[in-house]
Amino acid sequence: MKKILVSILLITVLMVPTTIMAQDMELDGEQPADASLEENINSNSTVAVVNGEEITQEELSQQANVNQLLQQLSQVDQQLVQILANSEAGSNVLEAYQKEQLDSIIDNVLLAQQAEEEGISLSQQEKEEIYEEQKSAILEQNQMSEEQFLSALEQQGFESEEAYKDQFLNNPQLKTNKLIEEEVASDIEVTEEELQSAYEENKDAFAQGEGDTSFEEVRPQLEQMLRRQKRQQKINQYLSSLREDAEIEKNI
Numbered sequence: 001m002k003k004i005l006v007s008i009l010l011i012t013v014l015m016v017p018t019t020i021m022a023q024d025m026e027l028d029g030e031q032p033a034d035a036s037l038e039e040n041i042n043s044n045s046t047v048a049v050v051n052g053e054e055i056t057q058e059e060l061s062q063q064a065n066v067n068q069l070l071q072q073l074s075q076v077d078q079q080l081v082q083i084l085a086n087s088e089a090g091s092n093v094l095e096a097y098q099k100e101q102l103d104s105i106i107d108n109v110l111l112a113q114q115a116e117e118e119g120i121s122l123s124q125q126e127k128e129e130i131y132e133e134q135k136s137a138i139l140e141q142n143q144m145s146e147e148q149f150l151s152a153l154e155q156q157g158f159e160s161e162e163a164y165k166d167q168f169l170n171n172p173q174l175k176t177n178k179l180i181e182e183e184v185a186s187d188i189e190v191t192e193e194e195l196q197s198a199y200e201e202n203k204d205a206f207a208q209g210e211g212d213t214s215f216e217e218v219r220p221q222l223e224q225m226l227r228r229q230k231r232q233q234k235i236n237q238y239l240s241s242l243r244e245d246a247e248i249e250k251n252i
Helices: 003-011 035-041 056-065 066-074 078-086 089-115 123-143 146-155 159-168 173-184 193-200 216-244
Strands: 046-050 055-058 248-250
Touching: 035 193, 046 056, 046 089, 046 173, 055 056, 055 089, 056 066, 056 089, 066 089, 066 248, 078 089, 089 173, 123 146, 123 159, 123 173, 159 248, 173 216, 193 216
Parallel strands: none
Antiparallel strands: 046 055, 046 248
């Protein structure tokens, strides 16, 4: 449970758009939606090896969290959950989902290994600034007061905000984020021509009522959109290059 808020905060850090953090979420003692999945939850069997570093079934189960996914779906469509949990077609879907999550973990491992190889580090001041920035973002996005934030931490087992903050500041994901910003996304530029082109392509979507929305009105949104797209593309290219140079063995 303690990792939930840590994960929420890290999602809003300088995040790599692939899935970075596994979210440990307790199921309040409920039985797994698919009992056949139970045996894998605490398994230490190796599902992949990345440059000599093992990824266990337990780590994959944490990341994929299939039981939580099925429980969430059950609130919407019980019949769909039954199909997923009890049919061959459903098993194939869940297997494909877990393989996708495994690829995400592999990407995370590759980035962490690269950050370590390049000696990426953060000063205490950098960590403090990241924490305060992201805490403020969480409070704003969730319309939480300081008291509500502290109450949420207490409910998740943290003795104090300092205990939570210590866990956050020591998370290796911070180094990965810094690697991405310094090595991959530091030189992204959006030209005026690209902005004009994006405006023309999406002009109908920007229309309000009977009149058109001017280029200048939507320019900030367009620039933000194009920067995100370019950032995603560069990260994907970077991950592809890391994969090409890596020794990766998958057992599922």
